Amino acid sequence: MTLPSHLRAVFDEQFRASRAQIDTPIEERRRRLDLLERLLTDNAEALAAAVDADFGGRGAALTDIADMFVLRATFAELKRNLVHWSKPKRVRTPIYLQPSTARIERQALGVVGIIGPWNYPLQLTLGPAATALAAGNRVMVKPSELTPGTSALLAKLVKKYFPESEMTVVQGGAEEAAAFAALPFDHLFFTGSTAVGRKVAESAARNLTPVTLELGGKSPCIVDVSCEDLRDAALKIAHGKLLNGGQTCIAPDYLVLPRHMEAAFVDAYRGAIAQMFPQVEGNPDYAAIVNEHHQARLKGLLDDAVALDAKVMDVGPAATGTTDASRRMRPVLVLDVRPDMRIMDEEIFGPVLPVVLYDQIDEVLVRINAGPRPLALYWFGEDTARRDKVLRGTVSGGVTINDTLLHVAHERLPFGGVGESGQGAYHGEAGFLRFTHQKSVLVQSRWAQGGLLYPPYGARFERIMGWIRKLL
Numbered sequence: 018m019t020l021p022s023h024l025r026a027v028f029d030e031q032f033r034a035s036r037a038q039i040d041t042p043i044e045e046r047r048r049r050l051d052l053l054e055r056l057l058t059d060n061a062e063a064l065a066a067a068v069d070a071d072f073g074g075r076g077a078a079l080t081d082i083a084d085m086f087v088l089r090a091t092f093a094e095l096k097r098n099l100v101h102w103s104k105p106k107r108v109r110t111p112i113y114l115q116p117s118t119a120r121i122e123r124q125a126l127g128v129v130g131i132i133g134p135w136n137y138p139l140q141l142t143l144g145p146a147a148t149a150l151a152a153g154n155r156v157m158v159k160p161s162e163l164t165p166g167t168s169a170l171l172a173k174l175v176k177k178y179f180p181e182s183e184m185t186v187v188q189g190g191a192e193e194a195a196a197f198a199a200l201p202f203d204h205l206f207f208t209g210s211t212a213v214g215r216k217v218a219e220s221a222a223r224n225l226t227p228v229t230l231e232l233g234g235k236s237p238c239i240v241d242v243s244c245e246d247l248r249d250a251a252l253k254i255a256h257g258k259l260l261n262g263g264q265t266c267i268a269p270d271y272l273v274l275p276r277h278m279e280a281a282f283v284d285a286y287r288g289a290i291a292q293m294f295p296q297v298e299g300n301p302d303y304a305a306i307v308n309e310h311h312q313a314r315l316k317g318l319l320d321d322a323v324a325l326d327a328k329v330m331d332v333g334p335a336a337t338g339t340t341d342a343s344r345r346m347r348p349v350l351v352l353d354v355r356p357d358m359r360i361m362d363e364e365i366f367g368p369v370l371p372v373v374l375y376d377q378i379d380e381v382l383v384r385i386n387a388g389p390r391p392l393a394l395y396w397f398g399e400d401t402a403r404r405d406k407v408l409r410g411t412v413s414g415g416v417t418i419n420d421t422l423l424h425v426a427h428e429r430l431p432f433g434g435v436g437e438s439g440q441g442a443y444h445g446e447a448g449f450l451r452f453t454h455q456k457s458v459l460v461q462s463r464w465a466q467g468g469l470l471y472p473p474y475g476a477r478f479e480r481i482m483g484w485i486r487k488l489l
Contacts, residue, residue, distance in 0.1 A: 076301025257421025
């Protein structure tokens with residue numbers, strides 16, 4: 018691929034700067050973090066307005082809690098631990114290498130590329146950028162073209178706060194994104210769909226660029242027979258499903274429910290939605306679907322399910338009758354689903370919750386393990402033995418027990434997928450290490466004598482090796 022000259026020029030400038038300053042001082046890393054935090058704080062209102070306009074309906078309070086709050090927590094964790102995480106780590110030297118000493122030095126990789134998604138265009142773009150800056154890297158960001166207003170504002174603000182050699186934002190559509198992924202970064206970080214993630218990984222592989230892929234998939238939410246408070250569970254499930262209009266990579270994708278609880282859950286879920294969203298039309302707390310393409314995609318999923326005899330149930334509050342020009346989609350449950358429906362094969366990414374009924378937990382585990390490993394898994398219940406059976410019997414990126422989404426908000430828990438839901442994890446120290454090279458250093462003692470294990474091999478060598486073997 019022939020790279021656009023301006024894109025290559027920006028990369029080359031950052032590359033040269035990263036090689037000229039291999040060791041980025043702690044004070045410099047902290048300064049860059051402070052700049053990024055100030056960018057967010059000083060322009061929070063304008064950024065929220067840009068996100069609202071891009072979605073065609075996404076209130077400032079939602080952006081504050083879902084994007085700004087998480088970013089502030091990220092900044093605080095990075096600053097709190099920056100010195101500790103950056104220090105060399107001493108490691109114990111085995112007896113056969115003594116009296117040498119050993120340590121692991123943590124160095125910046127160099128130039129990090131970040132391709133951000135549209136669903137949380139601030140958190141999932143600036144969060145990885147902040148972590149990469151904390152690790153001492155230069156950063157190039159390619160935000161999503163599906164949120165053009167937010168992307169344009171980010172580009173303008175980053176240019177105002179940062180020199181291009183430290184951090185820059187590249188705008189454009191699919192062609193620019195492909196060219197961006199083809200740059201020979203020291204690390205490439207992507208958040209988005211599994212399909213696009215494959216293309217990003219292919220482009221990166223041509224340069225042997227290591228990648229972190231934060232993808233998605235079918236994240237199950239299991240209600241166990243031991244769940245004692247179904248109304249509380251329904252409230253937490255509804256919150257996880259409907260936050261950002263369901264456009265969340267770790268949203269519960271489908272519900273797995275004991276057969277005898279179906280009617281009670283429908284009632285509880287409907288009540289939970291009414292509690293959080295007294296109305297859908299014009300409600301700034303209830304996000305619109307990002308564009309007409311995704312709205313049509315969701316309608317297609319529902320049409321396919323109905324054609325295969327599923328029952329689609331509107332569980333939203335009573336319609337107000339007011340005109341709402343936005344793409345706010347009413348929340349629905351889909352009952353009587355079958356495995357051959359598209360809604361049970363494709364990631365939903367909307368306020369649509371299919372319900373799968375079960376009789377025995379073993380059949381649930383078989384269903385989950387038959388498909389790609391999910392990004393998240395949720396379990397509601399009180400029986401710890403049954404809970405642990407699910408935890409031991411499934412593999413997923415992360416888990417929240419008796420709630421949804423919250424494991425991603427814990428800065429000290431690594432966040433990432435497994436298999437088709439992603440590779441590599443970040444957040445907290447895991448993220449810092451994701452953007453860090455851990456260099457092994459062994460320092461031989463001046464008192465060490467060379468030659469004890471050197472050729473020629475013979476009787477003396479065998480005596481020394483015998484002594485070492487006894488010490489292992």
